[in-house]
Amino acid sequence: MQRFANPARFMRLSATLLPWCSAAAVVLIAIGLYGALLIAPPDYQQGEAVKIMYVHVPSAWLASLVYAVMAIASAVALIWRHPLAHIAAESAAPIGAGFTFVCLASGSLWGEPMWGTWWVWDARLTSVLVLFFLYLGFIALANAFDDRTRGSRAAAILAIVGVVNLPIIKFSVDWWNTLHQKASVFRMGGPTIAVSMLWPLLVMAAGFLFLFAVLLMLRMRTALLRAKLRALRFGT
């Protein structure tokens, strides 16, 4: 763990990984989109609108996953005081907020033809909305102090507090009788979704995962370079 906290090592490692991850993201999302839009059959009830799912579900998974990554990075930063972990958490936050927004927006576009409404106040939707506000709160808190390290630490504590929301999102559809459908991929007894629809979904999810890795590395590299520039300019 300590080995990866070295910023110089991170810069070298990320420089090697970046092209490979970018290529993987592009290829996987291209295959996933091809499979989703052209190969996967339309749903017998939802018709072609089911294809919104191939963007909605991966971004929903990523929204939770990025928050988990952010919270773990925050915990590492608070416990071992690695500046790189703070940078990782703060770089992940806007990406996570982006995925959450895509999830909410695509869900609402799907909801209009399917449920007949853009938005319902059911448990899953509300808890994802809370997740979105947690991301915004994290970003605002991290930037609210004149002393940057104080902002980073306060935001890190907030990220850990917000973790209580993750299980609520995951299990909201089981605990409450909601309009949002129950889990159909990661559930006891295996997925209940047809293979022809499942594989493009999983490929898209893998593509989104690489996309997140690429964006995270890019943002972290930029943050490190910016810190270096600031140090050169102001000598702090």
Added chain:
Amino acid sequence: MSGFAALLTRDLRLAFRQGGDVANVVAFFALAVILFPFGVGPDPDLLARIAAGVLWVTALLAALLSLERLFDADFQDGSLETLSLMPVPLEIQVLAKCTAHWLTTGLPLTIIAPLLALVLHFDVAGYPALIAALLLGTPVLSLIGAIGVALTLGARRAGVLLSLLVLPLYIPVLIFGVAASEAAILGLESRPHLLLLAALLAASLALAPWAAAAALRQAFE
């Protein structure tokens, strides 16, 4: 425990000597609730329908407005840092401060809520559930709020930031609080909602002081 009691009496004494605090919160609560009949019209049926929600949302906002009092003045004049040197663990101190905050906001709000419910033509069947839910829910507001205030100590525009941090975390309390009295009015069991509120209270009693104390510690550094 004596440290807890000492801190609690100190905070209560400060709140009562400065006077205005409790009265302000209650006045805000009453005024904000009274705005609704003007806003949505005086139709008794409509008011009765939205009464529980109105009471809860305004109680939430009243609690939010009073949160800064928890640590802010003590942080500004440095007494918070001095208190942190006491042999009493910081977590216990946070708990004492939250108790004092609840006694001076949550409890007065709960006491006056039935009166305001009367003004809104709230269904009589809902009163016990409303009061029970407020008694269980308002301490959670103080406890979660303590984390938010501790995190934003010394921040720029802390007030707006505080609402951004705290209001999303208040949503579960609001949901179950309103659901409890709605269920009672419809003649359903309000017990499950009250039990969920009690669970929220138990969880935040156990966890919030740790988080708030951690936030305070990094504010001192």
